[in-house]
Amino acid sequence: MAWNEIVASVMILLGCFLALTGSLGMLRMPDFYTRLHPAGKNDSLGSVLVLSGLAFLVTHPVENWLVLAKLALIIVFLIITAPTATHAITKAAWLDGLQPWQRPGDKEGVYKSWEREDV
Amino acid sequence: MRFVISFLSLFTFWWVLSGQTAPLLLATGVVVCALVALLSVQMGLADEESQPISFLPKMVTYVPWLFWQVILSNWDVVKIVWTPGLKIAPSVIAMPVGLKSGFARVTYANSITLTPGTVTIEAGEETFLIHALHEEAAAGLESGDMYRRVQRLEGAV
Numbered sequence: 001m002a003w004n005e006i007v008a009s010v011m012i013l014l015g016c017f018l019a020l021t022g023s024l025g026m027l028r029m030p031d032f033y034t035r036l037h038p039a040g041k042n043d044s045l046g047s048v049l050v051l052s053g054l055a056f057l058v059t060h061p062v063e064n065w066l067v068l069a070k071l072a073l074i075i076v077f078l079i080i081t082a083p084t085a086t087h088a089i090t091k092a093a094w095l096d097g098l099q100p101w102q103r104p105g106d107k108e109g110v111y112k113s114w115e116r117e118d119v
Numbered sequence: 120m121r122f123v124i125s126f127l128s129l130f131t132f133w134w135v136l137s138g139q140t141a142p143l144l145l146a147t148g149v150v151v152c153a154l155v156a157l158l159s160v161q162m163g164l165a166d167e168e169s170q171p172i173s174f175l176p177k178m179v180t181y182v183p184w185l186f187w188q189v190i191l192s193n194w195d196v197v198k199i200v201w202t203p204g205l206k207i208a209p210s211v212i213a214m215p216v217g218l219k220s221g222f223a224r225v226t227y228a229n230s231i232t233l234t235p236g237t238v239t240i241e242a243g244e245e246t247f248l249i250h251a252l253h254e255e256a257a258a259g260l261e262s263g264d265m266y267r268r269v270q271r272l273e274g275a276v
Binding site: 018024025029030033034036040042070082083084087090091094 | 132248
């Protein structure tokens, strides 16, 4: 196996693991807001890892850099859109009045605020 | 200036996606890109908001730092998801934000969502509403490290 295939395999496997973690997190978390954390974070880095892994498998002599540029573009757009989409559905749920889950017995309550000095 | 930037980015984007080399097609691409760029400048679409040029040089140092934070954040969530007992204590935090430009606010909001245990619920003009997965996540945000970096991006510090 060539070195680039090994690197690619490791990255793709890591990406798959992160995607699996994201799905498992979706099932384990107690409510909508907490579910967004594994969904929004692990899936984005997971896809970035899979795409970067694919970039190492590009060996076509002529169209090599074109394919690489396309993969890079997909990564850039994913990095920008994934958190934006997460924010959009979070805000939708928030405006709809969905209350965040809190651990039973947490006396402080879910809502906290603090004042910054440097603002 | 705006026209040149619009034209160059459009043409590069189109060329990377299509990979054309035939002169006729390339010329067609140039004409169409110039037309679209001209239209968007005429319509006032190409302003500071859609072309944050002044931020680009500073993004060079911010993006790698953010990427490292993304990796840390993923490790954090992976640990939580795979440990039995689900060690989370969610909280919703209202946080005053004094960033002036829309670009800096969007960058900050997206960075919060990408980093350890925090998701932006609402990105207002003066206050951000943030959902934190556990205490450390809230504390990490409270330290204001990322906020200062985004401020530097805006050139305020």
